[in-house]
Amino acid sequence: MRLTAITAALSLTAGAALAEGVAPDDVSYSDYGEVTVSLSGQPGDATRGREIFANKSQGNCVSCHAVTELADVPFHGEVGPILDGVGSYRTAEELRGIVANAKMTFEGTVMPAFYKTSGFIRPGDGYTGKAAPDDLAPILSAQEIEDVVAFLMTLQDS
Template sequence: MRILLVIALLLTACPVAAQPVTPQIVDDAIPASLTGRPGDAARGRAIVANRSTGLCLLCHSGPIAEERFQGDIAPSLAGAGSRWSEGQLRLRIVDGSRLNADTIMPAYYRTGGLQRVARAFEGKTILSAAQVEDVVAYLVTLKD
């Protein structure tokens, strides 16, 4: 009986490929967490560093010394946490085009308005809500 309960709990904890929730934008920010919970900065750092999950370092550089091959197309992530508030960072990751229609930064938590998306990614966001929160939690720690 107790085992069943544990399984049930695990199942509900598993991420479901759900429709993205519609985040509430206030001015130039999304003040509230997409999951209702704070993210995990250590997990966020791993996502940012990962070339195929976060993809961040393809274009940005950042204070992640073990990743030697970083981009210089976009501004450095160093100091992002002092330039932007948590909510401002969240909107910039969720959908930067809400602030600058011409931005080349992909919208990490949006499925609409895209053309010819590969079948494997159709209807999916680049990051899950929980992953966005982890990345936000990491970026706010980048004060210098």
């Protein structure tokens, strides 16, 4: 009986920790930049990920990447690769790592780290021109990263 109570308590504690997700500084990247565990502990919502991807005030991914499925969104960029079919040749783990911090996969990339809060060189504090007093908030939340990854996984070759 006592062992069952302890096991139940540990399960609840582990479940609560997983539900909170992984903090930006605690993300574990493989040697090739993959992130194998969900950052939020929840599955991504591809519909929401599409919105984040296309929204200029959120992910703003479409400003650098073209995606045929998003033909209704104007002004696709040409800085990054076209992402048509990316779900066919990248795994969710690879995409999660790239969206969270692309520099872990592509060292010299100009793609921003969407789930990073520290380690910047004198980041600005808004538009004041002064260095930020503390770590910055991530551009996207853990769940938003999962949502974008879910959307990218829907982009399959026909």
